[in-house]
Amino acid sequence: MRTGLERLFDKLDGLRGKRVGVACNHTAVDPKLDHVLDRLRAAGIPVRRVFAPEHGLHATAQDMISVDGEDAEQALVSLYGKTVDTLRPKAELLSDLDIILFDIQDIGSRYYTYQATLGYMMEVAASTGTKIIVLDRPNPINGLTLEGNVVEAGFESFVGAYPLAVRHGMTMGELAHFFRDVVGIRCEIEVIRCEGWDRAQWYDETNVPWVFPSPNMPTLETATIYPGMCLIEGTNLSEGRGTTRPFHLVGAPWLDATELQRLCRLGADDAGLRGIAFRAATFEPRFQKFTGVPCNGVELFVTDRNALNALLLGLVVIEAALRAAPDSFKWRTETYEFVDDPIAIDLLLGSREGRLALESRMPLGELCASWDAGRTDWEKARRSCLMY
Structure with missing residues (x-):
């Protein structure tokens, strides 16, 4: 080529x-x-x-x-x-x-x-x-x-x-x-x-x-999961910046790693998400969110990149964190890419629909299927x- x-x-x-x-x-x-x-x-x-x-x-x-x-x-x-x-x-x-x-x-x-x-x-x-x-x-x-x-x-x-x-x-x-x-x-x-x-x-x-x-796109596998895992930027979870595994590591000090792993696996099964594996993990970012503070969460491993729906993966991880720590999980409200309103997650998802679906516990497989069906003209x- x-x-x-x-x-x-x-x-x-x-x-x-x-x-x-x-x-x-x-x-x-x-x-x-x-x-x-x-x-x-x-x-x-x-x-x-x-x-x-x-x-x-x-x-x-x-x-x-x-x-x-x-x-x-x-x-x-x-x-x-x-x-x-x-x-x-x-x-x-x-x-x-x-x-x-x-x-x-x-x-x-x-x-x-x-x-x-x-x-x-x-x-x-x-x-x-x-x-x-x-x-x-x-x-x-x-x-x-x-x-x-x-x-x-x-x-x-x-x-x-x-x-x-x-x-x-x-x-x-x-x-x-x-x-x-x-x-x-x-x-x-x-x-x-x-x-x-x-x-x-x-x-x-x-x-x-x-x-x-x-700087935080070290490998092709990082790019593979990025269409979903970039959504973590719209939350108060660490997306693994400040580690050697950005976007593969996700967590926060107030999460239980084993519980988040369990909920991610459960959510993946419920949504029909394939091609990914979750490891319970603890990591310590050296910069950005939670600098120098141990975070508990999951590490992601792509097992079949052709079967993986990366966007659905990001939604599943966020839903799992919402369920694991509903009182601690928050959407990012600080200025994001020069914009104050809408908030970051809505900018990333291009509408409020995704955030509202997560908050209402709408089945994520159905949400992604509706987006697929709505792309015909595009x-x-x-x-x-x-x-x-």
Whole structure:
């Protein structure tokens, strides 16, 4: 398989003599792990400006930590600063560019903010007449499996900027087509597609090394469970940040690990959740929630990634924690991704429906089935944007 980055260098005539910018981070590498900026420099293509997404160019910043706005010496612009307006590049930073190469590895989940950065950049580029060329990469968790509902109007945020399902099954290039053709962002785009990638493939079935896309996304298995386990961010449970197993470890000081394991197993059976195993666990985060405090909870092990419904997994774990400690469990109410209201869990789920279902003990299998049934129109629109 060859990524869009590799195929770009088959023919560079379209870049020569153009004013070029690059939106990228550390994931913009080829199978030899050479970075797009280094390869452009070696090919004699000057880069006028570099745009870096959340976590920064080298992914050194934790989630929701602002990165310095600009570095004049490196012509580096951060697209994740201290205020919500920094999520979009200023028009004057695009108006002197003919082309922006966009090469950032996504992980296939609506919450993951890199696809929002693509859409926001397209919105600004539409106003400046700047062309965006997406150097496409595989969807790491395959391009077939879909999960969850579509964001409802009024619940848009950086973790749900556009009408996408939780697990959308698209590549960045396909998302660019979706943003243009379905959302209506009238930006000139070109997608240099992957060569030899099949929608059914997972990332470890390609020849491209896994470069962790963000500080708490160390492995492909982390990306596999993320469409559900990111929901823990909307609660007062630790999602395992500050440990070597982010999103695999979940817990709190006031939980009983064995009881949570029992309730997770029971909930999985009731909901028809397959492909996952739960271990009673104790862990101590070194940063973020419960820093330095032992937490009791569960550790997750994927036993069949093709059978696993990751979104249902996240709901099952939250329901188990609600049942295990109803007086201690709370929804996160602090500002989340620059938004105060709706609360974090509603932003993540794209509506209030999921939270209300959890609070009322609605059968979770039924909830997910209703979301699947409600995606018909969206899936039709999605199909028109698929390239593989």
